Amino acid sequence: MKRNITHLVVHCTATAHNASVAAIQRYWQGTLKWKAPGYHKIIKADGEVVTLLPDRKIANGVAGHNKTCLHVSWIGGLHNDNRTMAQRKALAAVLYNWLKEYPDATICGHRDFPGVNKACPQFDAGANYNYLKSYVVAAGSGAKLPAEPPAEPSAPGAAGGAFGV
Numbered sequence: 753m754k755r756n757i758t759h760l761v762v763h764c765t766a767t768a769h770n771a772s773v774a775a776i777q778r779y780w781q782g783t784l785k786w787k788a789p790g791y792h793k794i795i796k797a798d799g800e801v802v803t804l805l806p807d808r809k810i811a812n813g814v815a816g817h818n819k820t821c822l823h824v825s826w827i828g829g830l831h832n833d834n835r836t837m838a839q840r841k842a843l844a845a846v847l848y849n850w851l852k853e854y855p856d857a858t859i860c861g862h863r864d865f866p867g868v869n870k871a872c873p874q875f876d877a878g879a880n881y882n883y884l885k886s887y888v889v890a891a892g893s894g895a896k897l898p899a900e901p902p903a904e905p906s907a908p909g910a911a912g913g914a915f916g917v
């Protein structure tokens with residue numbers, strides 16, 4: 753059954769770029785005793801997206817808000833926003849696909865929830881990825897939805913709004 757999703761939440765793992773997905777899951781299960789993973793999807797430094805939980809299930813990303821959230825995290829961000837270009841693109845792709853399912857959902861970061869006292873995901877997720885919504889909204893009024901996620905206008909080194917490829 754499709755859940756009522758109000759927020760698409762971006763996280764970082766606050767680890768090194770090469771932290772393994774297995775080690776992160778061991779931390780959740782072994783140390784934190786979580787039954788569900790912290791995120792639905794996690795993005796490696798090379799841009800590979802690993803699905804940890806189906807969208808219909810509830811992840812453990814933001815206490816008190818998980819019933820209405822989908823969570824995606826990029827591996828890294830221990831001290832700052834050090835997303836690789838591949839991670840920026842993969843994040844855009846994940847959020848774009850979710851927006852097609854849940855066009856009214858808000859893109860935000862973990863830190864944007866009230867009472868959260870951490871920097872996660874180390875950047876302003878709404879400001880960075882809200883441009884994706886305009887395509888989905890336009891499609892709702894009859895415009896053709898691009899098959900691939902449109903390039904991020906604010907990507908470093910992006911020439912004329914492209915990903916620099």
Ligand SMILES: [Zn+2]
Nearest residue numbers: 763764862872
């Ligand atoms: Zn987080």
